[in-house]
Amino acid sequence: MQEKILILDFGSQTTQLIGRRIRDLNTYCEIVPYNKLPENIEGVRGVILSGSPYSVYDPKAFRITLNELRGRFPLLGICYGAQSLVYQAGGKVEPSETREYGSSQLNLLAPEDPLLKGLSPRSTVWMSHGDTITELPQGFTTIASTDQVTHAAYRIEGELTWGVQFHPEAFHSAEGVRLLENFINIVGIAGNWSPDAFIERSVVELREQLGNDKVLLALSGGVDSSVVAVLLHRAIGNNLTCIFVDHGLLRKGEAEQVLEDYRHLGLNVIGVDAHEQFYTALEGVADPEQKRKIIGKGFIDVFEAEASKLQGIKWLGQGTIYPDIIESINITGMVIKSHHNVGGLPERMKLKLVEPIRTLFKDEVRRVGKALGMQAHLLERHPFPGPGLGIRILGAVTPEKVRILQEADHIYMSEMRKQGLYNSVWQAGAILLPVKSVGVMGDERTYEYTIALRAVNSVDAMSADWIRLPYEFLAKVSNEIINKVRGVNRVVYDISSKPPSTIEWE
Numbered sequence: 001m002q003e004k005i006l007i008l009d010f011g012s013q014t015t016q017l018i019g020r021r022i023r024d025l026n027t028y029c030e031i032v033p034y035n036k037l038p039e040n041i042e043g044v045r046g047v048i049l050s051g052s053p054y055s056v057y058d059p060k061a062f063r064i065t066l067n068e069l070r071g072r073f074p075l076l077g078i079c080y081g082a083q084s085l086v087y088q089a090g091g092k093v094e095p096s097e098t099r100e101y102g103s104s105q106l107n108l109l110a111p112e113d114p115l116l117k118g119l120s121p122r123s124t125v126w127m128s129h130g131d132t133i134t135e136l137p138q139g140f141t142t143i144a145s146t147d148q149v150t151h152a153a154y155r156i157e158g159e160l161t162w163g164v165q166f167h168p169e170a171f172h173s174a175e176g177v178r179l180l181e182n183f184i185n186i187v188g189i190a191g192n193w194s195p196d197a198f199i200e201r202s203v204v205e206l207r208e209q210l211g212n213d214k215v216l217l218a219l220s221g222g223v224d225s226s227v228v229a230v231l232l233h234r235a236i237g238n239n240l241t242c243i244f245v246d247h248g249l250l251r252k253g254e255a256e257q258v259l260e261d262y263r264h265l266g267l268n269v270i271g272v273d274a275h276e277q278f279y280t281a282l283e284g285v286a287d288p289e290q291k292r293k294i295i296g297k298g299f300i301d302v303f304e305a306e307a308s309k310l311q312g313i314k315w316l317g318q319g320t321i322y323p324d325i326i327e328s329i330n331i332t333g334m335v336i337k338s339h340h341n342v343g344g345l346p347e348r349m350k351l352k353l354v355e356p357i358r359t360l361f362k363d364e365v366r367r368v369g370k371a372l373g374m375q376a377h378l379l380e381r382h383p384f385p386g387p388g389l390g391i392r393i394l395g396a397v398t399p400e401k402v403r404i405l406q407e408a409d410h411i412y413m414s415e416m417r418k419q420g421l422y423n424s425v426w427q428a429g430a431i432l433l434p435v436k437s438v439g440v441m442g443d444e445r446t447y448e449y450t451i452a453l454r455a456v457n458s459v460d461a462m463s464a465d466w467i468r469l470p471y472e473f474l475a476k477v478s479n480e481i482i483n484k485v486r487g488v489n490r491v492v493y494d495i496s497s498k499p500p501s502t503i504e505w506e
């Protein structure tokens with residue numbers, strides 16, 4: 001049984017960050033909507049109450065009876081969580097005259113308190129609240145204040161319950177991680193998450209879940225599906241069959257490379273070269289959404305056709321990761337964005353879903369992959385869109401355009417690797433523009449295509465900043481592309497950020 005800290009989400013924008021910080025401390029935690037306390041709380045060893053956009057006395061505020069939690073587990077209320085504990089125990093929470101937003105310095109009134117241990121005097125903390133605790137109930141003791149906030153942190157005597165008005169999870173709280181680490185130590189499960197422990201437990205659980213059943217998995221070449229494949233393979237061996245569909249819109253040489261990598265890992269992979277089918281279906285189609293639909297449907301058709309040749313498959317493996325799940329739930333328990341499964345395949349093929357990395361953040365997926373012995377180049381791969389180069393060739397796709405873009409992209413990405421820039425870039429790629437312009441080569445006038453280069457940094461693809469790549473690097477790439485790729489006589493660099501632009505051009 002996995003021991004964990006449970007984070008009850010009352011709707012704060014920083015709830016995910018609390019989870020992130022605790023996982024960064026190699027400790028297992030899960031975020032659940034405030035009103036979705038799991039029935040089986042066997043593994044729960046501590047609880048954190050998050051902040052919220054509401055005031056405690058707002059009729060719409062998210063409320064649960066905290067008395068049911070107090071005393072059962074070590075408990076930490078953050079911001080709204082801290083105010084709720086006070087309010088429900090009969091203390092006073094009032095609107096402050098001005099919303100306090102920004103850095104403050106903590107005065108430690110009980111520096112030896114287990115929650116504050118090791119914090120520096122006047123430690124900087126991040127405040128973001130409209131209400132303030134003005135009176136603590138009986139049995140609550142203030143353990144820290146700031147110049148503006150009297151009860152910046154408190155403890156309930158005789159219980160392992162604390163509340164903090166500030167946000168220890170916020171980047172600007174200089175020693176916030178230390179405070180969360182202190183809480184983890186109080187809970188007593190410090191360091192219970194490691195890639196090796198995760199693998200060991202997953203293998204046992206997958207064997208229990210799947211027995212001798214057969215599982216099918218669509219491999220994309222990306223990090224998530226690859227790690228799922230290796231993990232499932234470790235658990236059930238050749239009862240796992242993988243299908244890798246080459247739609248002819250991958251990077252140059254990638255399909256061959258990926259297949260070779262997978263086979264090297266001992267996986268049972270069926271590689272399907274379907275590029276002609278995709279090129280035919282895309283002929284003359286210029287609209288980006290239309291292209292996406294055609295590629296998505298084509299993928300499903302090929303996948304289903306291959307799967308139908310196999311006997312006795314019961315499960316479909318999927319590389320869902322934790323951010324997909326957190327995005328899918330909101331605190332009223334309604335789905336706001338259903339995480340993508342492969343085009344509704346599980347329902348259509350009447351397969352059950354197995355999602356072995358659904359509790360992992362992206363960097364944890366990479367750590368697990370590494371512990372599974374996977375090569376770095378498989379794990380450190382940039383994100384790459386499902387429709388591939390199909391949405392990086394603006395307008396209609398032709399085999400000739402695919403060739404041009406593959407060559408140009410290959411020069412760009414190889415040089416990026418050669419110059420040691422690849423791992424400091426979140427995502428990069430070349431785009432083929434439907435723009436021809438005049439150039440001169442030797443004595444000849446040319447009239448050829450333009451390649452745009454894109455490189456961005458991002459955390460979650462929701463926003464992204466263009467990267468200030470060195471001029472010398474850009475000059476080298478531009479020269480090579482223009483000299484070596486037939487059909488291109490101009491290279492430009494995209495200096496737009498998201499928003500308002502997007503990462504892809506289509």
Ligand code: XMP
Nearest residue numbers: 292383384385386387427461498502503504
């Ligand atoms: P945008 O262009 O929306 O891209 O800023 C954000 C991230 O999503 C990827 N992307 C896709 N991935 N199918 C995918 O699997 C798609 O249709 C698709 N469109 C964009 C993009 O590469 C970036 O990482």
